[in-house]
Amino acid sequence: MAKRNSLWANIDWLTVFIYLVLVFLGWINIYAAVYDADHHSIFDVSQRYGKQMVWIGAALLIAFVILLIETNFYVFFAWFFYGAVIFLLIMVLFFGTTVNNSKSWLTIGSFAIQPAEFGKFTTALVLAKYMSTFGFKLKRFKSLLTIGVIIFLPVLLILLQNDMGSALVYFSFILVLYREGLSGVVLFFITLIVLLFVFSLVLPEVTFFILLAVIALVVFLILNPGMKHFFRVVLFFAAALALFAGLGFFIKAGLKPEHILAGMLMLGGIAAWVYSLRKKLKSYSMIALVFIGAVLFSVTVDYTFDNVLSSYQQARINELLGIESDPLGVGYNVNQSKIAIGSGGMWGKGFLNGTQTKFNFVPAQSTDFIFCTVGEEWGFAGTFVVVLLFVLLFVRLVLLAERQRSGFSRIYGYSAAVVLFFHFAVNIGMTIGLMPVIGIPLPFFSYGGSSLWSFTILLFIFLRLDASRLDYLSQ
């Protein structure tokens, strides 16, 4: 019983405080977003703010219960929770209710939950448990494979529900892996892939390929392999170009310039690779390989984009990248959202005085676009405070995670931080037009019981683990 006293003393009250402030701010903004002079009772449970109030109450209760439970419970039952959520995700595929094109809700009576929301903390628990096993080595192939399966199983099931946003959240675990020793090269390549993805869609194919070739040559020159090698490699490309141009001339089968260029780059790249292998120029062969990969990737991206993504996904990416602009169609949400936030000015229009967010100009204004209400009614002062609070929370969580003595607690702490961060970054990025419209909630702010509870659980399990960080020594 001595532990109980130390529990309350050891809880990180700063985090709890930030949490409570964010939840409170979220609730008053939901109230403002759906405010209607005709129904103004704060406790009206037929209105969203009334319901959110009930859910906040329940969330606090859940947080309290989580803090009372022994830490071993979470370690012991990690796989059980994970399995249960996987089971629910499968059930959703069969018995789910479809809302906004996504079949992600499980309705039991008048009660509906979104299992994908709860998958976040169960995956975090299982990852933490698996990666903190004695003798675990991240670099082993088997380890990486297991981690891959743990993360991608829920991703796959959520993608089947057609809920792109929730599925993307799981990619944030890469940051946790990075902290636990995943090579920085992997992060570099992920960044590279994203850049290639964007450029291969934005630029015309010919320009893109030429740019790619120029970059490769510049890198090649910087590494300075000697002019002899340089000229030979240039010669390979020239030969490949001549070959494909000749081919295009003879078969006349409608070989477009971009096809000839792609062929030349592939063939030239392979020749350069083989050449550098034979001359034992290891770093140049790496460049050649990356280069070949980049060409292949961009060809695949164009193909995937045109043939695999659904039209609304294409449209949203196009809108973001500025390839096609359609402010009345796909761009409508973002445009209205920017107008709402922008109209707030420095100090905002004042509580309940927002107009953009009131007359349904901004869709989903109490859920995914709740940040607009903050921007409109509280101005830059309000958005600054909210962003600051979130960043403080994330930094605090990382610091807390670093002070853990058990691997389990640290990994779980990082997971909680990066999952919350991903939601924050994508959601706010979306409302101010820096990210494509991906429907995921802003933690603690957005209207909705499932998301509020899942974020609360995610956070408070870590606070519980943190509160008993000192016990680990005595065990």
Next chain:
Amino acid sequence: MNTFSKRSYVIIGFFVLVGLVFIAGLFRLQVLDPTYKVFATNNVLRDVVQYPARGLIFDRNGKLLVHNKPAYDLLVTPREVEAFDTLYLCNLLEISKTDLEERMKTAREYSAFRPSIIVKQIPPETYAVLQERLYRFKGFHTQSRTLREYNYPVAAHVLGYVGEVNPSDLERDRYYRQGDYIGVSGIEKTYEEWLRGEKGMKKFLVDVHNRIQGSFLGGMEDVPAQIGHNLVSSIDIDLQLYAEELLQNKRGSVVAIEPSTGEILALATAPTYDPGMLVGRVRGANYAQLLADTLNPLFNRALMAEYPPGSTFKVLNVLAAMEEQTINLNTRFSCAGRASTPIRCTHDHYSPLGLIDAIKESCNPFLWNTFRSIFSKYPTSAGGYDVWREHVLNFGIGQKLNIDIPGELPGSLPEASYYNRIYGTGRWNALTVRSLAIGQGELGVTPIQLANYCAAVANRGYYLTPHVVKEIEDGGIPNRLKTRNFVGVSEEHFEPVIEGMQRAVEQTNTAYLSRIPGIAMCGKTGTAENPHGSDHSVFMAFAPRENPQIAISVYIESGVWGARFAAPIASLLVEKYLNDSISTERKWIETRMLDANLLNPIQPK
């Protein structure tokens, strides 16, 4: 374990960086960017959709068929409504007080702040009065729309009509918003994307009371509406008018095609309705009334009614047998008149006769022998049947022609397996299915298929998919409508058959009503067996014989023989089309056809 703990700085750095990017972005958006400053005074933006006028539809001679007339919607914004003269408004708009209250309630439930349409499609005359008094009705305003108007009360099934979009349209095409109009049938539907134009958008600054304060950024971001593309239909409206007039008080249809292009000159079905009935506020009531009509005027017989082709089919059977080389110009089959087996012949003529006169006289025994000869050429009956069926399919019968207006049915032409199922495999032969020799039995041919098949004969071996639109402004009709579909019968086989068709019109006693002085018309009558009453009168023809200008099919339900109604009506239409008028010596035939009432034969005199 803490070997990588330095990486926590990288991660914290990343978090802080994203936070800084957001703060910079928000600072730019909220403080620096002047674009949104306009809104700082509680103004909001209202997008007002600018509806484009739909494209016009002309007939082949440039006569305007369909155009637009203005109409107005009355909208209400419930929050702004003050006490008003309810009675005056109700009387002006011709709605009841309870109705108005009901609509106000619905609007309030939808939104107190946003306008909703309370009365749709107010005619200009009413609008003129309303507009002057509107200042007394706070919270109400109007928006302009366009409605279709038809210059001729005909061709309803060809032109089609326009209606409000339904949920599945909204799902399918993001262009549409609730309450938009869309082509629901006919040309309006098929060519919707050409006709509809492109909606525009005007941005207005609106204060909290939803009052327009002015245009946003001086109209810089406004998108003007683009009017729809005009269409030229292949319909000859005078011929269409005449066809529908001749069909009055009858059930049936007329389809006329220009053989060299596949363009449909007239496509009439009876009973029908005035296209103007399905426009504006009266549409709902009129549609319900048409739907309840036992004569079924919404049913497009020309595309959807399947009748046996009767003797008109004999031309095709003879052509198929000539192509199979099982008969030729020297072939003679004898006819024992009413004593013939297995099909008797009701026409008196000499015997034995060749194929030209067999078509002229519509000799059943000749056709039976012709039909059987195709079967005999192949080892099994099913094999012979398949070959014969392929010939029929080649003429566009038994399958959809894929014309450019919706609703067409394929007709029926059973596969060999159908007979296998009924009689057992190998247990049926030409004799079993002999009705097909004379165009009866399991065959179902729609009037458009009959006209198209006649056009293929007129062209001596090919047809172009029939279509009702000839030109699109800034566009063109699809290539598939411009390519020839060959029917797989050599050109030289057509001349004798056509000779028989010309003799059928010019030399038989039955066809004297359909002879047109000075025009060499080739035709074939038919009688379609009708198990429900009197047989149907069928006729197909084309004219002139050389360089044909028109191919036509006419079905008159319960018209008994081809020569009684279908052939004279067809001849009048051909004469009208080629000569522009009916010669005086044939005026009495016109009168007789116009007066004939087959819907209600017992007329009090």
